[in-house]
Amino acid sequence: MRPHTDGLDTLAPVDGTDRAGAQPVAGFLPERRGVVAQQPDWPDVQAVALVEDQLTSMAPLTADHEIEALAGGLAMAAQGRALVFQGGDCAEQFVDARRDLVRRKIDHLQGLSAGMRASTQLPVVTIGRMAGQYGKPRSSPTEMSRSGELIASYRGDAVNSFEQDTAARVPDPTRLLTAYRCAATILDELRQSWSGRDPLERVYASHELLLMPYECPLVREGARGTYAGSTHFGWIGERTRGLDGAHLEFARSVINPVGIKLGPSATPDDAVAISRRLNPDGVAGRLTFIVRAGVGRVEDMLSPIVDAVAADGRPVVWICDPMHGNGYVHDGVKTRALTSIVDEITAFVRVMQAARQWPAGLHLEVTPDPVTECVARVEGAHTFTDYRSTCDPRLNAEQSAEVVSRFLALL
Structure with missing residues (x-):
């Protein structure tokens, strides 16, 4: 089967030597033990099975000793001895798996983390939304194209094309193979950036565990x-994140540190149950709660959750995602306002400090490019002269530096 390349002619080969001892886990199918939400409607299940067989035979993209090094940094954050910065694209695109572009993104993340480190004199665990952020959950299976045609929703490059065409939106499982190859290229560049750096100063890879x-x-x-x-x-x-879901079962079954998004529907019981399920032994750094409530809801929602989790006693890394609860549409364009983003961060820190818990960091959608996807404030006219994201709006370099600075001032 020839993998879909979306115009990519060559991709770097995967070097599996560092991970040669890792063996596939036969029959690892947690989806059979839970509800599998937000999966594409693949038109050919046999084609999906063939792709799964190919992925099983390939080298893993990461190594367990790398994962352990990251977990050690997150353990420090859970104990209030380090900060966390997680950032990157809303949705990666295959065409951006180029070493020059990847290095610019890495440098941007390292620069923001270096500012946090200099300001606080604390280690900063840096995690990129990269090397796998090719799948996106969607609130609706369909959307309206610019021409007024109802088409399948874009679910990320690993599933279908952003091109607004009926045929291009059909889920194609060979795209999963292209996602693997692109992720391998990005991880190779990540590892090159690690040279001479302490494990706590590296950029690690992350994506949503979705597909x-x-x-x-x-x-x-x-x-x-x-x-x-x-x-x-x-x-x-x-x-x-449902307790009866395959995604939580998947996370429970592996040793990787894992994050759980907590949105407006989250309850104290939800958070405690997730903590017990994913971290029964109370290992510091194993679980991160990523709060994405929205500026008008964060304090009322978060205070009882933090209290309940603290009373339960298992350590958690608490970080704030001030992006996903504050999106709105202006003249048909999705955007976010810096005032709302900063206000949610302020409320998050206030809640954490009142509960005597450590506000460990931020989860932001950012780019080093000079895009105009987010705006200064909700009020007034907005001009989107350079909008490149295929999904949600990102902070540009100047905006992301401002947001991080405002967070640091609160500490």
Whole structure:
């Protein structure tokens, strides 16, 4: 089967030597033990099975010792001895798996983390939304094209094309193979950026643990246990964090540190149950709660959750995602306002400090490019002269630096 390349002629080969000891885990199918939400409607299930077989035979993209190094940094954050910065694209695109572009993104993340480190004199764990952020959950299976045609929703480059065409929106499982190859290229560049750096100063890879036909075949057995070989750190979104879901079961089954998005529907019971399920032994750094409530709801929602989790006693890394609860549409364009983003961060820090818990960091959608996707404030006219995101709006370099600075001032 020839993988879909979306115009990519060549991609770097995968060097599996560093991960040669990892073995596929036969029969690793947690989706059979839970509800599988937000999966594409693949038109050919046999084609999906063939792709899964191919992924199973490939080298894992990450190694368990890399995952352990990241977990050590997150453990420090859970104990209030480090900060966390997670950032990158809303949705990666295959055509951006170029070393020059990847290096610009890495440099941007390292620069923001360096500012946090200099301001606080604390280690900063840096995690990129990269090397696998090719799948997106959607609130509706269909959307309206610019021409007024009802087409299938774009679910990320690993599933279908952003091109607004009926045929291009049909889910294609061979795109999962292209996602793997692009992720391998990006991870190779990430590892090159690690040269001479302490493990706490590296940029690690992360993406949403969403597409089960991609995640399950890349699970491996290493020296340190069963791990997700697709990434260093994965998170589970607001739409897929159900206790009866396959995504939570997947995260429970691997040793990777994992993040859980907590949105407006989250309750104290939800958070405690997730903590007990994913971290029964109370290992510091194993679980990160990524709060994405929205500026008008964060304090009322978060205070009882933090109190309940603290009373339960298991350590958690708390970070704020001030982006996903504050989106709105202006003249048909999705955007976010810096005032709302900063106000949610302020409320998040206030809640954490009142509960005597550590506000460990931020989860932002950012780009080093001079895009005009987010605006200064909700009020007034907006001009989107350079909008490149295929999904949600990102902060540009100047805006992201301002947001991080405002967070640091609160500490």
